[in-house]
Amino acid sequence: MTVTRLLRHLCLLLIAGLLSTGCKKDKDNAEPPANTRVPMKFTLKVTGADANDVLNFQIAGGNNDASQYGTVVWKVNGTAQGNESVLSFKTQDFIGGTKTIVVESVKGFDFGSLNIYCANGDANTLTVSYKAEVDGNVETNGENIAIVNGTTHIKNFTYRKR
Numbered sequence: 001m002t003v004t005r006l007l008r009h010l011c012l013l014l015i016a017g018l019l020s021t022g023c024k025k026d027k028d029n030a031e032p033p034a035n036t037r038v039p040m041k042f043t044l045k046v047t048g049a050d051a052n053d054v055l056n057f058q059i060a061g062g063n064n065d066a067s068q069y070g071t072v073v074w075k076v077n078g079t080a081q082g083n084e085s086v087l088s089f090k091t092q093d094f095i096g097g098t099k100t101i102v103v104e105s106v107k108g109f110d111f112g113s114l115n116i117y118c119a120n121g122d123a124n125t126l127t128v129s130y131k132a133e134v135d136g137n138v139e140t141n142g143e144n145i146a147i148v149n150g151t152t153h154i155k156n157f158t159y160r161k162r
Contacts, residue, residue, distance in 0.1 A: 036110055036160065036161045038109065038134055038135035038160075039104070039109075039134075040061055040104070040132070041102070041103070041133040042059050042102070042103040042131070043102050043103075043129075043131045044057050044089060044100065045101075045129040046118075046127070047126070047128075049094040049099070050124065051095065052120075053091055053119065053120055053126055054091060054118070055090060055093075055094055055118050056088065056115075056116075057089040058088050058113070058115040059086070059089075059103050060086040060087075060112060061109035062110065063111075067107075070083055071083055071106075073106055074087055075103070075104045076101060078102075080106070089101055110161075111158065112159045112160070113157060113159065114159075115156045116154065116156070117153075117154050119147070120150065121149075122149060125149075128142070128153060130142045132157060134161065
């Protein structure tokens with residue numbers, strides 16, 4: 001084999017090696033896999049709510065396809081809620097002492113959200129706590145937030161698997 005021919009073969013091998021590895025995506029920057037569905041759990045706790053307060057908690061979850069439709073999506077305090085992809089909890093759900101609501105996904109979701117609006121309409125202090133767990137990890141944890149007369153607490157969170 002001549003030197004020229006040997007160099008040609010080496011160049012072809014080098015080019016083939018570069019082509020097969022040079023165009024691959026960096027694993028750290030790659031898109032998440034198509035099946036990124038994760039379980040979600042939300043805990044809402046309110047103390048001191050009365051009819052003068054305005055409370056609105058919305059929890060939503062969805063997938064990038066229609067797989068969540070037509071099946072049970074959420075459990076509230078252990079009770080299946082049908083095929084609702086969005087749940088709302090209002091003032092009347094929290095009146096009387098300390099009320100805790102635990103919402104868990106029955107199946108995993110590609111994405112979810114927690115929207116909170118709390119307004120205190122009287123002299124009694126309203127105390128609110130909320131926690132969001134995604135794939136077993138605590139993503140949001142608001143504890144014992146005191147909402148005094150005439151003030152509001154508004155938060156909007158979105159979630160997906162990291």
